[in-house]
Amino acid sequence: MNYRIAFFDIDGTLVNDEKKIPLDTIEAVAETKRRGVEPVIATGRAPYFFEKLAQQLGIESYVSLNGGYVVYKGKTIYQHPIPRTDVEALVRLSTEHRHSLVFEGSAEFYANNEIDPSVQNAVLSLKVDLPGYDPDFWTKADIYQVFLHCEEQDEPIYQKQIPGLRYIRWHKTAMDVLPADSSKAEGVKAMLRLLELEPEQAIAFGDGLNDKEMLSTVGLGIAMGNSHEDLLPYANYVTSHVDQGGILHGLKYAQIL
The missing domain is CATH 3.30.1240.10 (Hypothetical Protein, Haloacid Dehalogenase-like Hydrolase; Chain: A; domain 2)
Structure with missing residues (x-):
């Protein structure tokens, strides 16, 4: 499949328990961009919690606040606040x-x-x-x-x-x-609509309970090796631990790298 976009959770996916990005993850995300696949953060965190991380990875777009606030290259494209x-x-x-x-x-x-x-x-x-x-x-x-x-x-x-x-x-x-009707998946769908992409053209990485819908929505849902066990049935593939090249191996499985 010719994937065009990749969504990455942060905690337990892009960063480890010490909240640090493994070097192989930094390199893998950079190579993903060079190969024409857009990396996007998809997190439960608010934007002000990951500004430095996004800059470090060179990622300009994100699905934040569990799908409630979505930005594409500096422009807000979707908002779903709590009533x-x-x-x-x-x-x-x-x-x-x-x-x-x-x-x-x-x-x-x-x-x-x-x-x-x-x-x-x-x-x-x-x-x-x-x-x-x-x-x-x-x-x-x-x-x-x-x-x-x-x-x-x-x-x-x-x-x-x-x-x-x-x-x-x-x-x-x-x-x-x-x-109740909000999730990372809804934010992902909003971005795919903007870019006129089909879900089958997207992959996503996650490890937590708030990643269930997102992994189920995209063409290839990848669970980290350190994922919560209840997430695994929603994934198409389980990669290795975040500290053992999980992102790199997942991108290779997707034949992006």
């Missing part, structure tokens, strides 16, 4: 249960609790700056994603009472919260 009524319901319910929130806009992010250690521990695990403090930020800007800081046993509280939202756990004390 304001759902954010309000989440604020109300989380306040009742004393769970902190971090609101993610397209350019800024703020917490509604500036002293909660669960917020600090989860956010710092991403190797990014801590959020600012503004409990009313959600009333002033479009919110594309929220970090809900609670433990696994508390998830049903939100799933039952606010079914219009989707909840994806990424940390012991944190979940991504986004619109």
